[in-house]
Amino acid sequence: MRSWSIVDRAAMARIVASLLVVVPALLGGSAAPFAQDIENGQRLSERLCAACHAIGTKPTKFHRAPSFAAIATRQDVSSDLITSFLLLPHATMPNAPMSRNNAMDIAAFIMDMRK
Numbered sequence: 044m045r046s047w048s049i050v051d052r053a054a055m056a057r058i059v060a061s062l063l064v065v066v067p068a069l070l071g072g073s074a075a076p077f078a079q080d081i082e083n084g085q086r087l088s089e090r091l092c093a094a095c096h097a098i099g100t101k102p103t104k105f106h107r108a109p110s111f112a113a114i115a116t117r118q119d120v121s122s123d124l125i126t127s128f129l130l131l132p133h134a135t136m137p138n139a140p141m142s143r144n145n146a147m148d149i150a151a152f153i154m155d156m157r158k
Contacts, residue, residue: 079151080151081155083148084150084151084153087145088149088153091141092111095107095136096109096110097110099111099112111152111153111156114153115153115157116156122150122151123150125149125154126150129141129149130146
């Protein structure tokens with residue numbers, strides 16, 4: 044059995060470092076498989092969020108929380124920020140179990156209003 048020498052460890056470290064750079068670049072360049080489903084985000088919003096948020100671009104009945112259109116126009120808001128917010132428990136929001144993909148779909152739906 045061959046033992047690992049210092050040279051082997053250095054070579055392995057270079058390979059791992061290269062993979063840490065190359066793999067994210069390859070995945071980042073291919074957005075299609077990770078594209079979010081805006082229509083699913085709208086369906087989820089209508090089911091989970093409409094009791095407190097106006098989810099369309101037009102104002103509706105009394106809502107205690109900001110409309111999605113208002114959230115989308117804020118310059119400090121991003122899709123990643125909304126996704127993270129949805130995945131964390133909040134005292135003012137019901138804790139509906141949500142997958143990361145569903146949270147990303149809702150975030151994409153909200154950010155689509157920014158157009």
